Amino acid sequence: MPSIYLAGPEVFLQDAMAVMREKRRLARSFGFEPTGPGSDENQGPVVGLNATAIYARNEDAMRRAEFCLANITPFRGISADPGTVYEIGFMIALGRTVWAYTNHPDDYGVRVRSIWYAGLEIDEGSGRRRGPDGLAIENHGKADNLMIDAGIEAQCGRVLRAPVLPADPDRDLTTYREALQALTEICSN
């Protein structure tokens, strides 16, 4: 079975173990052997390890995996969990097949305007759209910062988005399952 690194912020959830167990179960049901942050049953719990040890475990898992499927649903803000973003960049540089999914349907630029600058005036007039603090707002139609989406697309990966925001974006696995299904199709080609 090809191994797949399940990047994502689920490790922070109160019910992390249950959610990650279900993600692993689904990955196996599509023919992948799952690995990733906090998700290797055989390795013992992450709690109690220091940052160096957690990093070393994750880096080792990334180097061993053939695929990465990253959950880039916004985490504590308007963008993906930064640990997940690090892993996407790392695995693309390693030449692995990296895909992502998000439970937020909107473009990153839409979230910047509607969430970060909610209710504030946007400067539309100067050629490049900017917030009231002068910071340019990305307008590339991507799910997150263009480096993430375009990095994935540059190696023929895909970023799948939920069509509408689900009731529980931190735990909904509908788009995750669709991504696994689509990945099995490239694996069998």
Place this chain on the structure above:
Amino acid sequence: MPSIYLAGPEVFLQDAMAVMREKRRLARSFGFEPTGPGSDENQGPVVGLNATAIYARNEDAMRRAEFCLANITPFRGISADPGTVYEIGFMIALGRTVWAYTNHPDDYGVRVRSIWYAGLEIDEGSGRRRGPDGLAIENHGKADNLMIDAGIEAQCGRVLRAPVLPADPDRDLTTYREALQALTEICSN
């Protein structure tokens, strides 16, 4: 001169060109040839390029650079700019020497509590500190998500932090300059 990729969100600033020009000037004054997002004078402006072209330009610059110095000062939230985080992961996987600096003095976990959960109750009692939404709060004493700091440290890089938040965290170059100085010392060893 060793080349250095200057990762960071300066490209979004209203005065991006002036700030990046000064960063390049400082890099050269310490003996580095700067490259990075929007910072190659010879390449023409980024404005007008699509995401694919910008990504390709940045990836090419990352592959050519020997060093990376990343500005991980929080950007539109409590963490570093996601494009910058991608580049840190990418260049570490390439085996480059990656350092970072931030103009925010606090630990990531402190920012999560004081900014993201400002005024809200933190659950301290259950072994792992959690926000009122149940999400665990990292407590590793790092500047950002542990993957960033520990990834940099795993290859003997350093994350430099400003001792206090400067008046203009988006533009202050004091800690950037210190990082360049410290980098020259490893270069001459």
